[in-house]
Structure formats: C-alpha cells, structure tokens
Amino acid sequence: MLNIDTIEKTFFAGTINERRALAGLNLQLAEGDFVTVIGSNGAGKSTLLNAISGRYTVDSGSIEIDGTRVNKLSEHQRAKFIGRVFQDPMAGTAPELTIEQNLALAVRRGKVRGLGPALTRPLRERFRTELQSLELGLENRLTAKVGLLSGGQRQALSLLMAGFTHPRILLLDEHTAALDPQRAALVTELTDRIVSQGGLTTLMVTHNMEQAIQLGNRLIMMHEGRIVFEASAEQKKALTVPLLLAEFAKIKGAQLDDRALLA
Numbered sequence: 001m002l003n004i005d006t007i008e009k010t011f012f013a014g015t016i017n018e019r020r021a022l023a024g025l026n027l028q029l030a031e032g033d034f035v036t037v038i039g040s041n042g043a044g045k046s047t048l049l050n051a052i053s054g055r056y057t058v059d060s061g062s063i064e065i066d067g068t069r070v071n072k073l074s075e076h077q078r079a080k081f082i083g084r085v086f087q088d089p090m091a092g093t094a095p096e097l098t099i100e101q102n103l104a105l106a107v108r109r110g111k112v113r114g115l116g117p118a119l120t121r122p123l124r125e126r127f128r129t130e131l132q133s134l135e136l137g138l139e140n141r142l143t144a145k146v147g148l149l150s151g152g153q154r155q156a157l158s159l160l161m162a163g164f165t166h167p168r169i170l171l172l173d174e175h176t177a178a179l180d181p182q183r184a185a186l187v188t189e190l191t192d193r194i195v196s197q198g199g200l201t202t203l204m205v206t207h208n209m210e211q212a213i214q215l216g217n218r219l220i221m222m223h224e225g226r227i228v229f230e231a232s233a234e235q236k237k238a239l240t241v242p243l244l245l246a247e248f249a250k251i252k253g254a255q256l257d258d259r260a261l262l263a
C-alpha cells in the first residue's frame with residue numbers, strides 16, 4: 001500500500017553544507033505492516049517520515065500510496081490520509097481547545113466530507129469510554145484545556161486522535177522520547193493497542209532498541225539515507241538487542257545514540 005522507489009533528498013545541494021539525507025531509499029509496506037525504524041544520528045529517519053508526510057518534497061524517486069503517486073501533493077493534502085505523532089508532545093494537539101474539542105476535530109478529520117459531528121451526547125460518551133481506556137483519568141476532564149495536560153497525557157491523546165482519523169498510514173517520530181520511562185512505557189503500550197485495533201499501517205522511528213524489537217512486525221535500520229538492515233516478520237521474532245548491536249557494528253563509522261539501549 002506504500003511504495004517508495006529510489007527517493008533522494010539532499011539539503012543545501014552544491015554548498016559546503018550539503019547533506020544527502022535520503023540516498024536512493026526503497027521501501028514497500030503492505031497493508032497493516034507496523035515497521036519500527038532505527039538508525040544512527042542523522043541517518044535520515046525523520047527525513048523519510050517528512051518525505052512521506054509531504055513536509056519535504058523529494059528531489060527524485062517516487063512515493064505511492066494505494067497506487068497513487070503522491071510526490072506532488074502538499075502536506076495539507078496528504079494529511080487527509082496520513083496521521084502523525086511527533087516527539088514534541090505540544091505538536092499534535094491544540095492547547096487552547098478542550099479535550100473534547102480536540103477529539104471532535106480528529107473525528108471530523110476522519111470523515112470524507114462535510115463538517116462532521118457536533119459535540120453530541122453519544123459522541124461525548126464515546127470519548128469518555130475511549131479516554132477511560134487510557135487510564136489517565138482524562139474521562140472526567142472532557143472540558144479541560146489540553147494545554148493544562150502533562151506531556152505524557154498529551155501524547156496519549158495525540159495517539160487516540162490519530163486512531164480516530166483512520167489514517168492510511170500512521171507516522172510516529174520518536175513519540176515516546178520526551179517522556180519519562182513510566183509514561184513512555186504507557187504510551188508504548190497504547191501505541192501497540194491503537195495500531196493493532198485499527199490495523200493501521202505504521203512507521204515508527206525510535207532510538208530505543210528494546211522498543212523497536214518489542215513493537216511491530218518488521219524492523220528496518222537506516223544509515224546515511226539508506227536501509228542497511230531489515231528484519232522481516234519472521235526474522236524479527238528472533239531479534240535481540242545484542243544481535244541488533246552486532247548489525248550496527250558492521251556499519252563503519254555509525255554512532256549509536258546514548259538512548260538506544262534504554263529500556
């Protein structure tokens with residue numbers, strides 16, 4: 001359903017600051033694939049997600065979603081079928097709006113046309129039930145402004161909202177990295193639940209190798225704008241952190257982030 005063919009992206013081409021962020025990368029995702037993405041610093045992981053979401057246009061190559069080439073579509077146009085949760089908890093929600101207003105916006109975004117649902121009683125009930133499942137006590141704070149929530153609560157809400165929109169592709173960019181270990185674990189668990197419940201095709205960038213092994217059905221390792229190691233669903237079951245470290249060690253000059261081994 002996602003077909004990325006030989007994409008290239010170079011920043012500041014032809015200058016002393018030239019950076020080849022994507023170097024002829026190929027990647028195919030089948031419907032429902034949940035792929036974790038690891039790699040050295042500056043490997044091009046965020047650029048890959050930005051290329052898919054349309055934040056950056058690629059210099060060459062093609063990106064197809066459901067058989068349609070999306071290279072020329074703007075980020076705004078692609079947002080109709082791409083969900084995204086960023087590392088920064090402040091990025092995915094509107095702080096001035098209440099919890100229920102944010103959720104209603106997400107439900108509306110998931111609709112094909114029209115303004116979508118107003119805040120009716122059944123919708124509020126649905127929100128309450130969904131929020132209850134987060135076990136963060138947010139079900140009793142529907143009318144609280146999202147700006148008052150903690151980072152972990154906002155990330156959990158962002159994920160819930162991403163699930164509501166039924167995106168064709170969900171992009172998670174180190175979305176647990178800014179959270180303390182306990183909240184990160186909670187958001188990781190929630191990620192697994194929302195992705196599997198919705199059968200969402202997902203790409204998740206993480207620095208945490210344990211998390212990369214634990215979640216998803218496939219894993220890719222990037223270095224210098226390319227995929228240098230890939231584990232299929234079957235191979236992933238046998239992966240361990242020492243095995244991944246051994247793969248890293250094969251890449252000359254690759255620097256692992258200090259957070260890579262954090263559980």
Ligand SMILES: Nc1ncnc2c1ncn2[C@@H]1O[C@H](COP(=O)(O)OP(=O)(O)OP(=O)(O)O)[C@@H](O)[C@H]1O
Nearest residue numbers: 011019020021039040041042043044045046047048
């Ligand atoms: N907007 C930009 N302008 C200039 N260079 C950029 C930009 N975005 C990324 N780069 C460069 O492209 C390369 C890949 O960066 P990218 O952020 O995709 O890597 P990453 O794998 O996500 O790294 P990290 O794990 O450190 O976040 C790096 O050399 C980076 O400096």
